[in-house]
Amino acid sequence: MRLFVSAITLFLISNLGFAQKSATLFPSQVWHKGEVTLKDGTMEQGHIQYDLEKETVRLSKDGEILIYKADRLEKFSFFQKGIDRQRNFYALPYGVSEGNHELRLFELVLEGETNLLAREFIKYTSQTRVNEEAKHGLGRLHRVKVAALNYDYYLVADGGEPKAVKTRRKKVAMSFGSNQEKVLSFIKANGLNTKELVDMTKLVSYYNSLN
DSSP, X not given: OOOOOOOEEEEEEETTEEOOOOOOOOGGGSOEEEEXXXXXXXXXXXXXXXXXXXXXXXXXXXXXXXXXXXXXXXXXXXXXXXXXXXXXXXXXXEEEETTEEEEEEEEEEEOSSEEEEEEEEEEEEEEEEXXXXXXXXXXXXXXXXXXXXXXXXEEEETTSOOEEEOOSHHHHHHTTGGGHHHHHHHHHHHTOOTTSHHHHHHHHHHHHHHO
């Protein structure tokens, strides 16, 4: 199973405006040593930075930065330091509306009869916290912007297209067809949080064991 480590970054925001206090970079914000495979079979090695929102990959090689859109990519992969894991992404057609498909980049998280794919995104929430160092007044209140790594999930069988999975328990179970009751029971019995990648990986692994 391929698992992620979620990252959290905090920004302290004064009552007069936004001011970055500290930040932890997310995987998509740093460069990784890896390789890109193009549609024509060409393989390029270098350092990779990806942007799933723009469906692009940047490749730094020999002092030059090349930018590839999803329509030119077969896949890309890299070894992520810190979690010591190889990560593999594929460009796959995704139905955005009736009869309309676009190539999007998906990470293969779990491979099996039914594959689990994921697309990460950074979600920001804003909170008000108290600055204990301030003695009184509005200066004690600070707006804190918290960023966390979140995921959208997709299921795909061999030869099929990625199908989005809703993260609420009952909605998730409905994605597994005739086995939805067993899947829902498994979720409840194991206290799975279907918004978490590690728990979704366990769930799809269990589902594959039923077939």
